């Protein structure tokens with residue numbers, strides 16, 4: 001099931017059409033953004049004749065497919081057929097890029113294309129390149145689209161255009177689902193929830209409740225056990241579970257017991273996905289391997305609570321970080337609000353699951369750390385990373 005998700009069918013990808021005049025730099029744009037020399041480029045007008053599809057992962061948007069098209073200004077007999085094909089592609093696009101060569105003399109020559117895209121009511125950006133090393137002063141402010149001036153032959157070009165694309169696409173993206181992408185009706189799901197001393201008396205914690213409810217809504221049969229009963233639970237079932245969700249604190253133990261073919265995840269990985277940008281958390285976790293002696297690490301919790309003997313934020317995560325890295329780390333704990341000015345001293349921030357805050361709040365916290373240049377991960381993702389099973393878990 002997980003591999004099916006990896007190989008996203010083209011139909012499920014966000015379609016981004018790349019349009020413009022012949023020789024505008026459309027194929028060059030696709031090569032730059034995908035980081036691959038896949039589309040043929042040349043100074044000869046009419047190089048691209050048929051639509052070319054290039055799938056890629058544009059994070060955090062997810063799977064997309066770029067469509068290279070023939071120039072829209074081709075007036076030849078054959079050209080008319082090509083223009084029709086390009087227009088057909090525009091009909092299928094969720095977003096568009098209008099590539100304008102810096103050799104273009106007037107912005108008005110592009111107005112027809114802008115009108116066509118606007119009629120589709122899809123988000124788009126205008127990329128004005130620097131063909132032949134010449135920059136352009138063309139202005140498309142009245143189009144309402146984000147305009148990027150960029151030399152596509154410059155090494156920073158990919159980052160610049162991706163940023164603009166992500167910016168216009170991100171509001172169109174639905175919030176991620178908790179479990180619906182991992183299960184189907186009738187699936188057996190085993191939940192492991194150790195009721196340790198941190199567990200609140202008489203009830204389950206919010207992530208356990210939310211995941212259970214979501215799985216039930218998705219038509220699954222759910223079995224919840226404590227650590228001691230995992231093996232007994234597996235034996236009691238008539239077949240292997242379709243998914244196992246574990247508390248991340250016992251990841252390693254559970255991973256040893258659960259057969260490798262059974263998809264495994266944790267409550268915190270699932271919560272990280274809906275609470276924030278999980279890809280940024282994963283990227284942040286990779287910073288753990290780059291820590292050195294004396295580096296400062298900030299551990300953050302959204303809400304203040306009474307710290308217990310083996311508190312996850314004050315004891316377990318610091319101990320794991322020190323053991324895993326073997327470095328002398330200076331670790332600070334904070335809860336509640338933060339002052340941005342104090343962040344830049346830190347080499348890494350590790351946030352709690354944020355069960356009491358909403359997605360927007362966590363996303364803006366991630367932005368704040370990104371702007372301060374501090375990699376940020378969260379408890380669950382960091383634990384999965386340090387246990388070496390980030391590649392094993394699904395989300």
Ligand SMILES: Nc1nc2c(ncn2[C@@H]2O[C@H](COP(=O)(O)OP(=O)(O)OP(=O)(O)O)[C@@H](O)[C@H]2O)c(=O)[nH]1
Pocket residue numbers: 020021022023024025026027028029040041042043044045046047048049069070071129130131132133134150151152153
């Ligand atoms: N220096 C520089 N050259 C560029 C830039 N963008 C495009 N070019 C050049 O412009 C020429 C045309 O680029 P292509 O990507 O083939 O243009 P196209 O729009 O795909 O053209 P057709 O397929 O013929 O419609 C190539 O020689 C590119 O190397 C840029 O930003 N800087």
Ligand SMILES: [Mg+2]
Pocket residue numbers: 026027028040041047048068069
């Ligand atoms: Mg081309």
